[in-house]
Amino acid sequence: MLATERTLSRDITPVVERAVPGVEVLAVELLSPSRFCVYVDHAEGVDHALCARVTGALSAYRNDYTIDVSSPGLERPLRRPQHFRAAIGHPVQIKTSAEIGGKHRFRGTVVAATDRSTRIAVGETELDIPYEEIVRGNLIDEG
Numbered sequence: 649m650l651a652t653e654r655t656l657s658r659d660i661t662p663v664v665e666r667a668v669p670g671v672e673v674l675a676v677e678l679l680s681p682s683r684f685c686v687y688v689d690h691a692e693g694v695d696h697a698l699c700a701r702v703t704g705a706l707s708a709y710r711n712d713y714t715i716d717v718s719s720p721g722l723e724r725p726l727r728r729p730q731h732f733r734a735a736i737g738h739p740v741q742i743k744t745s746a747e748i749g750g751k752h753r754f755r756g757t758v759v760a761a762t763d764r765s766t767r768i769a770v771g772e773t774e775l776d777i778p779y780e781e782i783v784r785g786n787l788i789d790e791g
Contacts, residue, residue, distance in 0.1 A: 650745060650783055653678040657727075660686060660706065667705035668698070675725035677784075684709075685716040687725045694719035726785035732761035739788040740768060744781040749773075755788065 657676040664673050664686065674687040688694060688702055699717040706715050726732055726740060735758045742754045754775065756768035765778045766785075 649678050649681070652681075653684070656684055660709070664688070664702055664705050668701050671698070671702065674720050674731065675727050677725075679716070682712070683714040683716070685718055687718050687720050689720050722789035722791065723786045726787065727779070727782065729761055729763050729766075729779065732758055732766040732779075732785070735787060736761060739790060741784075741786055741788055742766075742768065742777055742782055743784040744777060745783050746781050748777055748781065749775060 653676060656678065657673075660676050661673040665671055670690050670692070672689045674689055677685045677687070679685055686702060686706070688698070690698055699719075702717045703715055709715060724731075724735075726735055726742075732740075737757065737759075739755070739757050742756075744752050744754070746752075748754075754768060754770055754777070756770035756775070758766055759769050759774060760767040765776045766782075767774055767776050
């Protein structure tokens with residue numbers, strides 16, 4: 649499913665960002681073999697009308713998938729270097745496809761983000777997690 653999700657993300661992002669000016673596709677998550685969710689953001693906010701425009705831009709996918717479109721919410725998805733750079737100093741949870749230090753799931757604070765990986769502090773330990781290994785990454789809502 650991860651390969652399909654990554655392919656969808658790679659294909660959908662430019663389609664949506666060209667069709668709906670000002671929209672940033674934050675993540676595409678495959679919810680089931682026939683359903684995916686596109687998380688979008690916009691400087692003026694995300695409302696129902698914007699979600700409808702994004703859904704319309706994805707009409708070519710409607711024969712094969714049920715499409716959900718959502719704002720990022722408080723637990724904003726993090727996938728790309730710029731997402732992690734903006735999250736420096738904030739708590740996150742990350743799930744990886746490969747084991748890193750014997751684990752697949754991490755909760756910690758982002759302390760750095762390069763073009764290839766993010767560094768999170770988990771207690772007294774800091775770990776580098778390559779973006780290519782990240783299946784899910786989200787801010788943690790502490791409110």
